Amino acid sequence: MGKGEQTRTAVLDRAVELASAVGLEGLSIGRLAGETRLSKSGLFAHFESKEDLQVRILERAAERFAAVVSKPALAARRGEPRVRELFERWMRWGLEVSKPGGCIFVAASVELDDRPGPARDRLAQLQGEWLDFVAGAVRIAKDEGHFRPEVDPQQFAFETYGIALMTHLAFRLLRDGDAVRRARLAFERLLESARAS
Amino acid sequence: MGKGEQTRTAVLDRAVELASAVGLEGLSIGRLAGETRLSKSGLFAHFESKEDLQVRILERAAERFAAVVSKPALAARRGEPRVRELFERWMRWGLEVSKPGGCIFVAASVELDDRPGPARDRLAQLQGEWLDFVAGAVRIAKDEGHFRPEVDPQQFAFETYGIALMTHLAFRLLRDGDAVRRARLAFERLLESARAS
DNA sequence: AGTAAAACCGAACGGTCGTGCTACTAGAAC
């Protein structure tokens, strides 16, 4: 890894944290340059535009997410255990990792939801892939006989994401200490309704 | 209503729409002034700071929300019918009213979740009140014997809000045409698990 | 109709924004 790529990665790592807190649009080149001890122009030389920077931030965040959530969860046993593991790791990602501003995907999703452009497109794709990934684990749980055959994996993923979003809001905005407990309760109810009796 | 208040209300109405799209921070005084055919300074005379403007935007949005969601739902019969009515109106608020940028409360919640200040405080309070309002309707449904006694109204409100958030994301970011159908499915499942058998 | 107050405007302030351009510097290749 050459010097350039090394710097770029360091910049992006810091950018992911900053963007989680202030948003992809709220993140300014000057601010980011200051925090990484680069000049504005020195930093900017690594990216062809702010839009490009935003896309790369999302890309980098997705790498991290895969590294601490999706991939490790595959080590869990196929079926319900893996589904549970995904949920637990997902919770941890949203509530710990993002010490400052919460999950960057949540922030970006709301910010970009109708601001057309490459960043929006990439984000929508990433989110869709993640939903499919969760749905895939659910499908396996059906195949293993853990879940009932009539369970709709996409619906399961949809509802799980809903729990994650609400937990995010309750924990971060409302400072609700019960958020995680409520999330687990909701998820258990979801599992219960999917489980083969 | 004097001229001043009239103008202020018109400005705030436009500001609510704009802020839904670009966020409370992304909304600029100049832009808002242009869209309301006022000069920047003329507009600014109505608010003592941008922060004050943001709080008033939230206040105005809450008025509207109460007028089209909370209050009309009280016309529905106590118990499950009213809970359903709340959900349906809530869905409509999130998906229709906000033609441009979605629900302003969703946008603001993510934007302000860790940006301390009066706007954040007011928003958290409003969101808490809304959750309590939903929980209140659920409690009535228990009293009416529609829901089982062991149902936790706050938990019910928590999960319902989760569905609303996910619907917002699926509909706006992912452009998922099934979003509303999935939302109703999830809500029916929630009702089913709460209903007295 | 006259007047005091309220509403609004124009211009300007110091800053910061994203983005170019040019020049310097370090290390790799020959």
Next chain:
DNA sequence: GTTCTAGTAGCACGACCGTTCGGTTTTACT
């Protein structure tokens, strides 16, 4: 040891930011 190149800095640009101030217009009331 010279040449080449990738990486970074300095500086400037036009645009827009939130905010202030002094003056002008419009409204409301007697």
